[in-house]
Amino acid sequence: MTPPTRFSRREFIGGTAAGAAGAWVSDPLGRYTSAEMRAAVGTDQLNGVSKWDLDTPALCVDLDKLEQNLATMRTRLAETKIASRPHGKTHKCPAIAKLQLASGSIGLCTAKVSEAEVFAASGIDRILMTTANHTPVKIRRAMQIRKKNPQFVQAVDYERTARDLSEAANEAGLTADVVIDVAVGRRTGVPPGEQALALAKLVDKLPNLKLRGVISYDGGAQHIKGFTKRRQEALNRYAPTIETVELMNKAGLNTEIFSGGGTGTYNVMHEVNGFTDVQVGSYVFMDVQYIEIGSPTDDAVFGEFLPTLTVLTTVVNAYFPGSYTTDAGAKALTLNRPPPWVVGEKGFTYSAGSDEFGSIRYETASRAYKVGDRLELIVPHCDPVVNEYDQIYATRKDRVEAVWPVAARGHSQ
Numbered sequence: 001m002t003p004p005t006r007f008s009r010r011e012f013i014g015g016t017a018a019g020a021a022g023a024w025v026s027d028p029l030g031r032y033t034s035a036e037m038r039a040a041v042g043t044d045q046l047n048g049v050s051k052w053d054l055d056t057p058a059l060c061v062d063l064d065k066l067e068q069n070l071a072t073m074r075t076r077l078a079e080t081k082i083a084s085r086p087h088g089k090t091h092k093c094p095a096i097a098k099l100q101l102a103s104g105s106i107g108l109c110t111a112k113v114s115e116a117e118v119f120a121a122s123g124i125d126r127i128l129m130t131t132a133n134h135t136p137v138k139i140r141r142a143m144q145i146r147k148k149n150p151q152f153v154q155a156v157d158y159e160r161t162a163r164d165l166s167e168a169a170n171e172a173g174l175t176a177d178v179v180i181d182v183a184v185g186r187r188t189g190v191p192p193g194e195q196a197l198a199l200a201k202l203v204d205k206l207p208n209l210k211l212r213g214v215i216s217y218d219g220g221a222q223h224i225k226g227f228t229k230r231r232q233e234a235l236n237r238y239a240p241t242i243e244t245v246e247l248m249n250k251a252g253l254n255t256e257i258f259s260g261g262g263t264g265t266y267n268v269m270h271e272v273n274g275f276t277d278v279q280v281g282s283y284v285f286m287d288v289q290y291i292e293i294g295s296p297t298d299d300a301v302f303g304e305f306l307p308t309l310t311v312l313t314t315v316v317n318a319y320f321p322g323s324y325t326t327d328a329g330a331k332a333l334t335l336n337r338p339p340p341w342v343v344g345e346k347g348f349t350y351s352a353g354s355d356e357f358g359s360i361r362y363e364t365a366s367r368a369y370k371v372g373d374r375l376e377l378i379v380p381h382c383d384p385v386v387n388e389y390d391q392i393y394a395t396r397k398d399r400v401e402a403v404w405p406v407a408a409r410g411h412s413q
Helices: 009-014 034-040 063-080 094-102 113-121 136-148 159-172 194-205 227-250 382-386
Strands: 058-062 108-110 127-129 153-156 176-181 209-216 257-260 309-317 323-326 348-351 358-362 374-378 391-396 399-405
Touching: 034 391, 034 399, 058 063, 063 094, 063 391, 094 108, 094 113, 094 399, 108 113, 113 127, 113 136, 136 159, 136 176, 153 159, 159 176, 159 194, 159 209, 176 194, 194 209, 194 227, 209 227, 227 257, 309 382
Parallel strands: 058 391, 108 127, 127 153, 153 176, 176 209, 209 257
Antiparallel strands: 058 309, 309 323, 309 374, 323 358, 348 358, 391 399
């Protein structure tokens, strides 16, 4: 594989990797609200708008770095002969999904049927829903997607659900494509081995289902720190799934799809025989959780992909020595562990423990800040943060180039 570009933690916080500017000094000009920015879409009013003029908290993505991450993933996976099938739950944004497909991804994953509905309505047809639908209402909704989209594939992990899917497909006058969700751990999926094989055989025989293969996702392996340990544990934990796929192959069952893995194991899954595609998600944005897991060349920093997603926040209190208060708390950043990183300020410790406000403690700072000044944060975990915002400001060289609706925000059903 091509040696990865290396960035240190100091570069990420200091601004070399995350962006050249980490703070903005206030001036008397007015700010652009979210509503004003949405109204400007489709006009020339976006031209020249600085991201530092956005009302805060504001969610931004750096287009140059996003495009670099897409190209890096494409190049690395091409060397391993497996494909990417990125997870839409990370960004919940059709515009980004379309960029991923344009960069070579073979399809899109969704976690919930409501997400699948949003992406299908936006014109994306290659959708694999990785969570099984167990209730009649969700099954009906899934069949409505399948009616309009012959490339829609959904997961199943229970015999009863498989029979319900077959009946619903029969009522809808179609054949539904299905993959077996094989458990790694105890979150979702049928236990590997004979139980999974029996379910696959049932799906293969049911009249209105078409077996397409297997999905098997190990979420617990993605954030194991240190590449050597992560690789070994991921492969060990995946061994029962590999044995299950071998059993299916011996039984003559279809395993054309063998999908799983994630950003943390994207460079491991090619070692699994027959594996077809990796369900990467966070690589498009990156966050503190992933940056800290390490890479093959640096156990401290996962530097192959750049942090593109940031939250802009405003200083709202600067009275007290060694501390600042900002307007980005838990409602803007969700998780508080690991803490967000303040771009350009290696000596800042940020806490989003308050609902509405962020708290900064420091002993050293690159400069003094006053009320109204802006700071830029690398988020703790990108997926839930995105779900807090109506739109993402797509910027290039700190200028807003597009406003992308987070169309699947709140779609957790």
